[in-house]
Amino acid sequence: MPLRVQPVKMRADNTAWLFQDEATGATAFVDPADAAPAIAAVEAAGGRLDLILLTHHHDDHVGGALALKARTGAAILGNAADAHRLPPLDRPVQPGDRIPFGAAGAEVIDTPGHTRGHIAYFLADGPALACGDTLFSLGIGRLFEGTPEEMFESLGRFGGFPDATLVCCGHNYTASNARFALTVDPENADLVTRAAEVREAGARGELSVPSTLGQERATNPFLRAGTAEALGRLRREKDEFKG
Ligand code: ZN
Ligand code: FE
Secondary structure, X not given: XXXXXXXXXEOOOEEEEEEEEOOOOOEEEEOOOOHHHHHHHHHHOOOOOOXXXXXXXXXXXXXXXXXXHHHHOOEEEEEHHHHHHOOOOOEEEOXXXXXXXXXXXXXXXXXXXXXXXXXXXXXXXXXXXXEEOOEEOOEEOOOOOOOHHHHHHHHHOOOOOOOOOEEEEOEOOHHHHHHHHHHHOOOOHHHHHHHHHHHHHHHOOOOXXXXXXXXXXXXXXXXXXXXHHHHHHXXXXXXXXXX
16 A cells, blocks of 8 residues: 555544655645644654645644644645634645645545535545544534535545545544444444444554545444435434433
């Protein structure tokens, strides 16, 4: 695989991501909540950092960006439409842009719902999808600034990506998401198996990210919701869920 994909644990349950193109050594870091763990991960990977990719403006995704840039000289990229509430962007990007990185580059995907200006990055070399707080392993982000319709359309933009795509999401909420998913879809054998794997991983202190888009298509009730209305209903139930 020409792209090395590594989750970097931050704060209580954030997962930032380090992507390294094995052919050139080019390195990108997604959503540095804090600089110290990001710098440690970059140094362990050889010390080079070219790009800091931001998915959305929340502090637990951008808080370490400036200090990480100061240390590494990397360029900060984020959605031009949200530049007013992101750290200063060296390269404002827009949905549809292809950022040079590795052989195939990183494609910018429009993913409003969690926040208005949320974007995701698809790296065909992985393939890997850095999706921030849009799609989680067995869940989705809260709809702080968007509608169920917007989130439904955002998730639909991942529809053409291969099943093997690594889902590099912004939080490791898999265990609680699995408990909710089982209440929605208890007869889904793939989900039952996966929920057990997630519990075992948690007991060993391991992350249960990244998953793959194929796994999410088989087990994530929000991706399996056929309509925006059904997705909105699930999201409201999950907001109330105490599990
Ligand atoms: Zn967020
Ligand atoms: Fe977040």
